[in-house]
Amino acid sequence: MKTKRLLSLLLALCMAASFLSLGVLADGEEGPATWDELQAALEAGGTVTLTRDVTAAANDYALEISQDVDVTLDLNGHTLNGSALDSSDVLLVEGALTLIDSAGGGRLSADGGDDAVYVDGGSFTMIGGTISVTGAEFGAVFVDGSVVIGGGAISADNAVHMASGTLYAAAPISVTAAWGFTDGTDVYPARSLTQQEFRDAGLAGKTLYLFGVSGRWDGDLLTAQYNAPAGSLLIAAAYDESGRQASVWSLGNPATRGAASERTGLFRRHGAIFKLLLVDSSYAPLCDPWENNAETE
Numbered sequence: 001m002k003t004k005r006l007l008s009l010l011l012a013l014c015m016a017a018s019f020l021s022l023g024v025l026a027d028g029e030e031g032p033a034t035w036d037e038l039q040a041a042l043e044a045g046g047t048v049t050l051t052r053d054v055t056a057a058a059n060d061y062a063l064e065i066s067q068d069v070d071v072t073l074d075l076n077g078h079t080l081n082g083s084a085l086d087s088s089d090v091l092l093v094e095g096a097l098t099l100i101d102s103a104g105g106g107r108l109s110a111d112g113g114d115d116a117v118y119v120d121g122g123s124f125t126m127i128g129g130t131i132s133v134t135g136a137e138f139g140a141v142f143v144d145g146s147v148v149i150g151g152g153a154i155s156a157d158n159a160v161h162m163a164s165g166t167l168y169a170a171a172p173i174s175v176t177a178a179w180g181f182t183d184g185t186d187v188y189p190a191r192s193l194t195q196q197e198f199r200d201a202g203l204a205g206k207t208l209y210l211f212g213v214s215g216r217w218d219g220d221l222l223t224a225q226y227n228a229p230a231g232s233l234l235i236a237a238a239y240d241e242s243g244r245q246a247s248v249w250s251l252g253n254p255a256t257r258g259a260a261s262e263r264t265g266l267f268r269r270h271g272a273i274f275k276l277l278l279v280d281s282s283y284a285p286l287c288d289p290w291e292n293n294a295e296t297e
Helices: 002-016 035-044 195-200
Strands: 046-049 063-065 070-074 079-081 091-093 096-100 107-111 115-126 130-134 139-149 153-155 160-169 207-210 212-218 221-227 233-239 245-252 261-266 273-279 290-292
Touching: 035 046, 035 063, 035 070, 091 096, 107 115, 115 130, 130 139, 139 153, 212 273, 212 290, 221 233, 221 273
Parallel strands: 046 070, 063 091, 070 096, 079 107, 091 115, 096 115, 107 130, 115 139, 130 153, 139 160, 160 207
Antiparallel strands: 212 221, 221 261, 233 245, 233 273, 273 290
């Protein structure tokens, strides 16, 4: 019973907010003020929260996330501006970087160069904030590793350039310019592509996965079909006619998948509405929920 109540509370939090902040500064504590201070904070790992805009000077270089470093950068409503950099990238990711924006309105900006984020064998997860790029050769994010775009917005001529590795993209993603995947010469349609379209576009060996979940009933047996990244959580919830949550169940942690996979649970179809939700480890939704009127199907 305690487990069910806890999961219900977590699910309510999930539905009330787009994501949860992973780190909070103590009252009066200041975040990095200079490019060098930000570099040192990122190399220390954990969560780095901006408390002011941070702007690069012409003699600065790309912020590096080294191998074996796992760090979350919270823009916290501020701007990280790398437009003046001599280097080709603003962020060079060889380790693991997660980008969030707990306050809203935060931006990572670049003007010229190759890209804003170069994932060089590491992993980059974007949950919030806006990446705004003008005049870059390749686009906002250069993928030569593992990239998950689960939220936020991208404003760039080319949003993502696939060199190699894997891209997971939540659908839909808010972008204010062309949403394209490029092979260095062509820009593909300004929308999320299916895997088959991705292959047909001539990007063989590069993988696109779209997060998604759907379900089907067979009597009281509910089968969920999903695409999901590792570490995500699949949740089934029942709601009464007034919209009040009646029951909630965890269907466990799906493994990383490249094609639709299934997970089945046996439920008493007493709820007026059933939903399947796919969330990340902080209970932020990865995609739109599947919704079904269990009484009338």
